[in-house]
Amino acid sequence: MSDILKISRCSFLIAGLLITTVNAVAQEDATATRYQDVPAMAPVDGTIGYAITGIFEAIYQTPGGIAECPEGMNLGPRERFVALYPEGTHRPLVETQLNSEIRMWHPSPDDPEEFQYLEAQGPTALGLNLDGEISPNDFTHPDGTEGIDNQIYRLVGCLGGYRGPDGLYSFAYRQETRRRDNRLLIEITGVDDLSNDDEVIVNLYRGRDDMITNAKGGQNYVAGGSQRIDTRMGSRTTQQTRGRIVDGVLTTEPIPEFLISYNFLNTISVQKFRDFRLQLRLTPTSAEGLSGGYVQTEAWMTHVNRNISSHHLAAGQTPTAQMNQVIRRLADAYPDPETGENTHISHAYEIEAIQVFIIHPDEEPGAANPN
Amino acid sequence: MPGEARATEHRVKSVKSSLSFISVTILSCMATVAHAQDLTEAWMNEPMPAGFQIMSTEIAGPTFTDADGRTFYVWPLKALRAGITGDAPGQSNCKNEKLTLTAGLMSPYPPGLALPNAETRPTCTDIWPPMLAAENAQEVGNWSIIQRDDGTQQWGYKDQAVYTYTRDPAPGDVFGTDIEELSGSLDRPAYRRSIGPMPLVPPGFAVAPGVMGMGRTLTTDEGWSIYVNEQDTEESTICHDECTLTWLPILAPALAIPQGEWGMFERSPGVYQWTFRGKPLYQYEPDPKTQGVEGADVPGWSNVYTQEAPAYPESFTIQTGFVGDVLADSRGMTIYTYNCTEDTVDQLRCDHPDDTQVYRKAMCGAGDQGKCLENWPYVEAMPGEESRSRSWSIVSIDPSTGHYANPDQQNSIRVWAWRARPVYTFSDDQQPGDTYGSDVGEVRGQKNGLQAFILRNYF
Known part of the structure; x- marks a missing residue:
């Protein structure tokens, strides 16, 4: 090979290496930009809105559930019914079917627990530290944060229907975000910098419009749609709190009392929270993270019984008759002044959201944000 | 813009429907509009067996009944979570048999559970007596004769066995139907439903059954709600120009003629719009779903009800x-x-x-x-x-x-x-x-x- 050719080949190699290196650095920079160094970008008028596209109980899962459910999953209502009232025996409807329903809807502390209830085990759970303390009963987050308060996880962690991605409720609840009456909005105002801001205002609304999707439709949402606020039926679920953004993560102050209405299987239920707060990683087009709070145990059980109801509870192997007893044991907040029994249980949702333009009633459509 | 596209689509559809409406117009000349009271729904007459009649009912609008005013029902096959029940075409599954066990059709409970009060439980025909046909009865129009297992003959309508309901207290009552049974959900029981004649509406229109507190709603044949404005008259409308991008005029074909409660007015030279009960008809472009009601939130606009819902108690x-x-x-x-x-x-x-x-x-x-x-x-x-x-x-x-x-x-x-x-x-x-x-x-x-x-x- 001539010297000129050798030099040319070498030059190309060096150039190729340089280009590759530059690209690698650029990609790394982009990644760093996305998560660690969000451009000091202030949304127009200091306001950015999001619509929640996924909201479901935060379930820590290991492959096969071996760590957190070493004894397997709980038996569901169908399996229990067959075990309690086997075929071939005399089975009056009143003493079998109606009795099972009564135990779901009218639980009594004296109801027997014929089966062992399998709670989620282990020290690890997703969630937030709600009380600022590290207690023996608390979990540790996979990222190492201690003091995680999420006792509802012990209740549902070993129920087939709750475990993703294919647990019946796990995917179905996310599917239901397509419904307009499940349009939960987060509006953040006073934002000087989406990566760091000591004080922002966070408004929670209920929307009323369909989401924009890509050509595939379904849950393939895209950012940039508009959402009108439902001021009529959503007024009782509207709340405001303060927050701060640190390294792109929004953390809000707790909302003392907060209602979330959610339609699942054509039934709308209202969850009653206390000390509800959000911790979301924000980008200009999306947000994801966790909520935390104490949910009223009675409202939560009623929601499960009502919305999921007989057939789907059986399909998701969710024995609410016994769960009525277990949730009372696991409840860890707000004791009843008369009985001393805790009325609320620590809780966490995993939340996904996408950027939308939130339209207030007094605004003209399309004028909210020219971006 | 979406409004213009939908308006154009309407114009095309109305032109295409001209020919079909000519034939329907001829037929509908044979129909009579019977009103027991104001604001009840008109219907298309059809041949019926002797003694059968059509009554305007509060809940279901025009409904077939017997000579004594007892509402007719059918029980179409319906899929439930764990099986199918109801009447197959040409058959009756409603028998004079005492049932004592559950069938396990509705999940999650298994079949074979002993029913409560089995000794006194009525049979299907105790509650839903079949509308029997005389030995020499003749089939007519949509009415056929179905042979029952016990050797008797039962009337059928469009191949569905026909029944009355012993718990309809008075003539014209329709207490046996489920107003929302059309949902078809696997979780909803296999309800019976009342039957009635076709509504008297031009092609391109339909009547949606009332749902709980809503009346029977006029819609397009694709189910989109129809609206009117309170300021409009039989010969004028306030909605022109930009308004028609949101409120889409429902145009009438050139060969349409007024009949009964239906008319048309010339909203611009050569362009005719349908009217119903003296009001020009519109669709609301932003309606997010069929049988929508969002247009009625706009001041001055309202859905069109062929028949209002039964009046609830005054104290409510x-x-x-x-x-x-x-x-x-x-x-x-x-x-x-x-x-x-x-x-x-x-x-x-x-x-x-x-x-x-x-x-x-x-x-x-x-x-x-x-x-x-x-x-x-x-x-x-x-x-x-x-x-x-x-x-x-x-x-x-x-x-x-x-x-x-x-x-x-x-x-x-x-x-x-x-x-x-x-x-x-x-x-x-x-x-x-x-x-x-x-x-x-x-x-x-x-x-x-x-x-x-x-x-x-x-x-």
């Missing part, structure tokens, strides 16, 4: 809940209905005061009628109150049993009832608009449970 109120408007009592507390169907092949209902009360008591009070009265109190009628419709009534109930009582019975109470079945409020509802008791029970209140009386679901 309307409150705003989490999904829309709910019917409430005078204090603003949401009204609930109780629904129950047994998981049997015959799918008999179990929500009537004449039925066994074990199902209701299980849901409302863990089997205890006293707790039922606490958790789900009846809506008592105030002294002197009277109903303004047939579908709402005041009935006497024995509160210790939940059954009907003789009005002279010492402990009986007078309570409001919807379609002869008492309605309730819920003790956990604290303020107007609360619906914490809705969909409580088996299968979200559809199989054995309670549901809020929703007048309008915005979603």
Whole structure:
């Protein structure tokens, strides 16, 4: 090979290496930009809105559930019914079917627990530290944060229907975000910098419009749609709190009392929270993270019984008759002044959201944000 | 822009429908418009067996009945979670047989459970007597004759066996149908439904059955709601230019002629728009779904009802809940209905005061009628109150049993009832608009449970 050719080949190699290196650095920079160094970008008028596209109980899962459910999953209502009232025996409807329903809807502390209830085990759970303390009963987050308060996880962690991605409720609840009456909005105002801001205002609304999707439709949402606020039926679920953004993560102050209405299987239920707060990683087009709070145990059980109801509870192997007893044991907040029994249980949702333009009633459509 | 595209689409469709409407116009000249009272729905006459008639009913509009006014029902096959029941075409599955066990059709409970009060449980034909045809009866039009297993003959309509309902108290009552049965959900029981003639509407239009508190709604044949404006007249409209991008005029074909309540006016030279009861008709472009009601939120605009819903009691109120408007009592507390169907092949209902009360008591009070009265109190009628419709009534109930009582019975109470079945409020509802008791029970209140009386679901 001539010297000129050798030099040319070498030059190309060096150039190729340089280009590759530059690209690698650029990609790394982009990644760093996305998560660690969000451009000091202030949304127009200091306001950015999001619509929640996924909201479901935060379930820590290991492959096969071996760590957190070493004894397997709980038996569901169908399996229990067959075990309690086997075929071939005399089975009056009143003493079998109606009795099972009564135990779901009218639980009594004296109801027997014929089966062992399998709670989620282990020290690890997703969630937030709600009380600022590290207690023996608390979990540790996979990222190492201690003091995680999420006792509802012990209740549902070993129920087939709750475990993703294919647990019946796990995917179905996310599917239901397509419904307009499940349009939960987060509006953040006073934002000087989406990566760091000591004080922002966070408004929670209920929307009323369909989401924009890509050509595939379904849950393939895209950012940039508009959402009108439902001021009529959503007024009782509207709340405001303060927050701060640190390294792109929004953390809000707790909302003392907060209602979330959610339609699942054509039934709308209202969850009653206390000390509800959000911790979301924000980008200009999306947000994801966790909520935390104490949910009223009675409202939560009623929601499960009502919305999921007989057939789907059986399909998701969710024995609410016994769960009525277990949730009372696991409840860890707000004791009843008369009985001393805790009325609320620590809780966490995993939340996904996408950027939308939130339209207030007094605004003209399309004028909210020219971006 | 979407409004222009939809308007163009309408114009094209109206032109195409001209020819078909000519033929229908000829046929419809043969139809009669019978009004028992104002604002009832007109229908297309059709040949019927002797003695059959069509009555305007409060709930279902024009309905076929026998000579005594007893409403006709059919029971189409329906898929449930674990099986199918109902009448196959040309057959009757409703027999004079005592059933004693469940069929396990409605999940999750297995078949073979012993029914309560099996000794006194009525048979299917006790509640749904077949409309028998005489030996020498002749089939006519859509009416056929079906051979029953016991050798008798039963009338069929469009191949579906026809029945009456022994619990329709008076001529023209339609208490046996489920207003929302058209949902087709696997979780909804296999309800019977009333039958009636086709509505008298031009091609391109349809009538949607009333849902709970809404009347029977005029729609396009694709189900989109139709609206009118209060300022419009038979010969004028306030909606022109930009307005027509939101409110899409429903144009009439050039060869259409007025008939009965239907007319047209020339909104611009050579362009005719349909009118109904003297008002030009529009679609609301932003309506997010068929049978929508969002257009009625715009001041001055309203849906078109061929027939209004039965008037609810005067003391009742309307409150705003989490999904829309709910019917409430005078204090603003949401009204609930109780629904129950047994998981049997015959799918008999179990929500009537004449039925066994074990199902209701299980849901409302863990089997205890006293707790039922606490958790789900009846809506008592105030002294002197009277109903303004047939579908709402005041009935006497024995509160210790939940059954009907003789009005002279010492402990009986007078309570409001919807379609002869008492309605309730819920003790956990604290303020107007609360619906914490809705969909409580088996299968979200559809199989054995309670549901809020929703007048309008915005979603």
